[in-house]
Amino acid sequence: MTNDIIALGAESEITRITIWGHTYVAKRRPRKPYLLSELDTYLRASRTARECKSLNIARSLGIPTPAVHSVDMQNYTLILDHIAGKQLKEAVGQVSPSLLRRLCNQFGSLIGKLHDGNLVHGDPTTSNVIIDKKSRLWMIDFGLSEFNADTEMKGVDLHLIRRAFETTHWTHQDEMLQSTIEGYTEVLGDFAEPNLSRMEEIRTRGRYH
Ligand SMILES: Nc1ncnc2c1ncn2[C@@H]1O[C@H](COP(=O)(O)OP(=O)(O)OP(=O)(O)O)[C@@H](O)[C@H]1O
Ligand SMILES: [Mg+2]
Structure with a gap:
């Protein structure tokens, strides 16, 4: 051992x-x-x-x-x-723009599946996602997650993703957020919209209060 x-x-x-x-x-x-x-x-x-x-x-x-x-x-x-791979955070600067888009799309669809089950991650940063050698994403670090999540909690989860992209990956933040939202919407369909609007609202609140 x-x-x-x-x-x-x-x-x-x-x-x-x-x-x-x-x-x-x-x-x-x-x-x-x-x-x-x-x-x-x-x-x-x-x-x-x-x-x-x-x-x-x-x-x-x-x-x-x-x-x-x-x-x-x-x-x-x-x-x-043990998941063999590296943090998505490390991979961001190392992969091609098209793979980065695909990875963020995959990330968004995983968050969409979580939210569809009324679970929020609570700390959805790129350090808490592992990419394996087949470019498959794994989610970890659920210590701050919450069950029975409502629109506000899902909006906060999405806001935290945007904040993580802004602070850690600012040179790629726009395409990363766009692909993440695309993956999220592909999973949730019409149910994505209220959560995405709440994400926008939370950002405005942060700015003016
Ligand atoms: N199952 C796992 N397989 C491979 N690596 C892991 C695994 N769990 C954790 N790690 C590595 O250890 C790092 C820290 O783990 P994790 O994010 O779960 O804890 P933490 O950030 O200290 O979180 P917490 O807020 O729950 O205390 C991860 O970013 C990852 O690199
Ligand atoms: Mg962590």
Whole structure:
């Protein structure tokens, strides 16, 4: 068995574990010393449980997500399949314009499928999407997701996508947003419009309030 830390964020510690030729990921949410201990325990527990549930629901909605193999609520740790690939964030500057459009279209259609199931991702950035060697996208990091989402929550999810493109991929932001919205609308049809209008409204609110 081999173990190595592949990501160390403010929220979690991601370790790659290889056992008998199969590679898994352990996602552990460590304690945050600056939080009151009751709040810290509540957040670690709720985000771990939420992530496990949403990864499975998203999968049942047709969105590629890593399978969950185990949930350890004593240590706030999930064991997931390791998805071989790289973050969509890294790929953006490396692929051709036409592949970038196709990837964003695919991203938009995955978000459309999530929203069709009334699930919102909560942190839909390009670091939370993995692209595999067949240019297939996988969604991860569902700790901030929410169920029974309404138009406002879906509008916020779309707004966060736009913000992520603006801040991280500003040179490609227009074509990325356009292709994402196309993929989203292909999945949701007429149901896309209220969520897209809400996205616009949220942006205006942010600007003038
Ligand atoms: N199942 C996985 N397979 C491959 N790589 C993964 C997997 N899960 C996480 N990673 C890698 O680790 C990084 C961080 O993981 P993740 O986004 O789930 O945690 P985080 O950003 O700390 O989020 P959170 O807000 O839930 O604490 C990802 O961007 C990805 O590069
Ligand atoms: Mg993340």
